[in-house]
Amino acid sequence: MTLRGDSTAAPPETEPVAAATPDPVVATAEPASDSLSTDELADRYASGVFKVEVEGCNMSGSGSAWVLDEHHLVTNWHVVSIDPTPELVSRDGRTTMTGTVIGGRTEPDIAVIEVDEPIRGAALDWADTDDLREGEEIVSLGYPAPAGDFSVTPSTILSFQMDGSTREAIRGDGALDHGNSGGPALTADGEVAGVATVMVREANQLQMVPLLFTTDALRSTVQDFIDDPQTVEESCDEEVAELPDEWGDDFEDWSASGPDAYGDDATLDALWDSCAAGDLEACDSLWWDSPIGSGYEAFAATCGGTSEASHGSCVSDAEWAAQEAAWEAERVQDEADRAADEAAEQAAEEQAQAEEEAAVAALLSVCEAGDMQACDDLYWQSASGSEAEATAADCGGHFADYWGSCVDREAEAGEIATLVGSCGAGDMQACDDLYWQSPSGSEAEAIAEDCGGRYPGEGGSCVWSEEEEE
Incomplete structure (x- = not known):
């Protein structure tokens, strides 16, 4: 039997050791x-x-x-x-x-x-x-x-x-x-x-x-x-x-003679039986102890028929296979966790989008009903270029002739209405104020232009016209 160099089929488990720098003492x-x-x-x-x-x-x-x-x-x-x-x-x-x-x-x-x-x-x-x-x-x-x-x-x-x-x-x-x-x-x-x-x-x-x-x-x-x-x-x-x-x-x-097949050697037969029963250490021992080229060696090299070619490394091969299986299981679990995280993230995004759409729909309804704060909120929350944004920009159709936020438009419209009433009652200062504050081309501007019907065409100078008349 050749004095084997303990060759096994084990994959490397550690990185090769770096060569040590010898002391300056030579052979x-x-x-x-x-x-x-x-x-x-x-x-x-x-x-x-x-x-x-x-x-x-x-x-x-x-x-x-x-x-x-x-x-x-x-x-x-x-x-x-x-x-x-x-x-x-x-x-x-x-x-x-x-x-x-x-x-x-x-x-x-x-x-x-x-x-x-x-x-x-x-x-x-x-x-x-x-x-x-x-x-x-x-x-x-x-x-x-x-x-x-x-x-x-x-x-x-x-x-x-x-x-x-x-x-x-x-x-x-x-x-x-x-x-x-x-x-x-x-x-x-x-x-x-x-x-x-x-x-x-x-x-x-x-x-x-x-x-x-x-x-x-x-x-x-x-x-x-x-x-x-x-x-x-x-x-x-x-x-x-x-x-x-x-x-x-x-x-x-x-390497060319000696025990060859099962039944030739009682000690090797015992290792064969243990190897066949799944004892991988026995398989390795059988491989090392068998004559080179014998049937005993061939059986041991397959780890009792469970491997293609282990050559005395059944235990280490099994350990390596278990490690690879653990790595594969870890990889599969990582992929599953990643997929679950992505699905959860997508579900959260969809939920957030649905809630946002519901909030926009609610604001749209209230805006159209005349809630100017809702119209302003709708403007900032609706998607750019959307129908909801256009409705919000028009303050639900309530103050199309005014500028600024819907809340400001509503306040301005209230002030205009007050001025219209005062101007119609003969308050020429109110008529002048109405002239300068009312939207161009609006009905309120027309009333102010005629100084509430008292001085047609004198809009903006109603107080002066009244003083001249006196």
Whole structure:
């Protein structure tokens, strides 16, 4: 089984972390020691092993990488194949960088990540493969599943996988897991004996063993990538380590054999049953635990037949779907609230308009009945150019010959009537006042013109005419 990079189909829930600006401490090779204990190796070289976080092809995942020099890290290609710009996180979490994959391939399964800023961490050097011995203790550093925390895994070199006289890979007995991929296995003097890459099963054996590809298998390819960096695109095809064809008789590759269909493995069957019953965590566990390409994996990838392709992320996919459903419900509710507000606003406007029309109709009726205040109110409240406005301007037809507001016209008409009466009774001053105050061409003006019938044609000079007569 390839040590998966914990790839899942979870959409991003947070924005990518901005690259931290490292302190001016760059990767430097630690001085070698004759022999370091496991805890001493971890203390000295942990800063040179980074967690690799990737996101692409509707998946996310993680693996491990180690510092080769101040601008380059080494990892597996299958760890970064979906994301050519992975995030790199230090053991203490205080240093985060965005790297760029400048080369990668499946045979050997190796990739190089380049960063612009100098790396803060201990640089590691390759071990001389010829100096390694069966039975030698090595220590693997990385970030295995499920927690993805920094882990230290001691192991022993059981044997070497050969290609002619070349030691291509180390067979070890370490309990490595998903997420260890790309991490280094160190000798007692802190050099990289091998890179954790793939889990295989020895032919005719039940035990799974990790293969760690050696300096002789990887170093020249890594150097080629550094010397001739390339622009690398994401690959959404599931990438797995390819073993040389000549190794076929030595291993039963977990990715090509092993439990396949329901009934082949009791543990996987139990996860299958729980997954089929709707336990999404069991579906995810089944996907991670199943042989690559097996029927178990295919069933788990669909979350028990409820999804098209989740690839070990049934729980996170369900959470994301629930979040999207909540967002959609919120959007629908917002639209409904907005429509209700608009309807209420329109109803209020229509109600206000109806009340205004009723008020105008009432004023019109009262105005026509002779209420001059109503006529004035009607003039200001009626629509411009409307029939109601014309009626108000004419004071309901009562004082068409007068100017000003209807209330003023009514008062003026009263004064004119008083003057008409006084003028007709012989008050020549009233006749003169009537002449100047009455509307031009009105009956009142005609009465004033003749001084109430006493001095025809002497309008405006009635008092003078009366004095002359005397």
